[in-house]
Amino acid sequence: DEPTANLDPVSSDLIEDLIMRINKKFGTTIIMSTHDMIQGQRLADRIGVIMSGKLVQAGNAAEIFYQPKGRDIARFVGIDAIIGGVVMENTGGHAVIRVGDSCFEALTNIPKGARAALYIRPEEVTLTPADSSQTKSSMRNRLFGRIKKIVPYGPFVRVSVDCGFMLTALITRRSCTELGFSVGTDVVAGVKATAIHVLPEEGQDQR
Incomplete structure (x- = not known):
């Protein structure tokens, strides 16, 4: 025990x-x-x-x-970002899910028109400065946002980003310092389609 x-x-x-x-x-x-x-x-x-x-x-x-x-x-188990949306397209399990004014690509069998919840672990979120050439990426999901909070977490920091909804990224303190991140910094948050866990939104009738 x-x-x-x-x-x-x-x-x-x-x-x-x-x-x-x-x-x-x-x-x-x-x-x-x-x-x-x-x-x-x-x-x-x-x-x-x-x-x-x-x-x-x-x-x-x-x-x-x-x-x-x-x-x-x-x-x-430590997932802060749980985001509700609507499946706009689903082709063979590759879905486009609208969340507010943004769209995510993710893997799920939830059908078109159904509501879904996206679960995103903080260590799966990458951050780059919005004005950096590093924002060019093959990553499917790239969202512009602004840092709202930075909280120390051992050798890491938890960075809360407002993208129209809140995302949390877990990055090293060194990365945070070297990238010049602070509250108010504009960033691009990236998430791989395969890193998003998708479930039917709770309370939705799945019959």
Whole structure:
């Protein structure tokens, strides 16, 4: 039950290493509870998400963190950007989804005309200055926006960008400094079509 709770980083690493060595040496199944998302990804072969006393999703780390089954789970595993839109086109699973005045390309089987929710992890969002030659990219989804907030996050910073809706990017502190980002900086946010997790918008009748 949270074996590294209240431990310093060095001690936590030692405990995690011990857990992994026991698992590898003896083939022992270990069930561990944690609120540390990074630790869960680092140690677990399978993860179960428990909310309000119920198991709401189980799977490997990629499934839990990149393919959450709903809004509450997505928030729990660190997805800030959950954006509602309408599927304008869908050709063989390659969809164009309108969000306000912008359009995203993403992969989904949700049909044309249906409402959808786009889930975008912060580490999947790239940022470049709006006036930079680096804004030229093969990335399908490129959106102009303005930085509204920069929050330190260990060796990284979480950058909130207003693109007509809010996107959050997770970038290194060094990148933030070298690119000259500050609140009010105009940027281009990029997201690959394959990096967007799409679900029917919650509350929509899917019959």
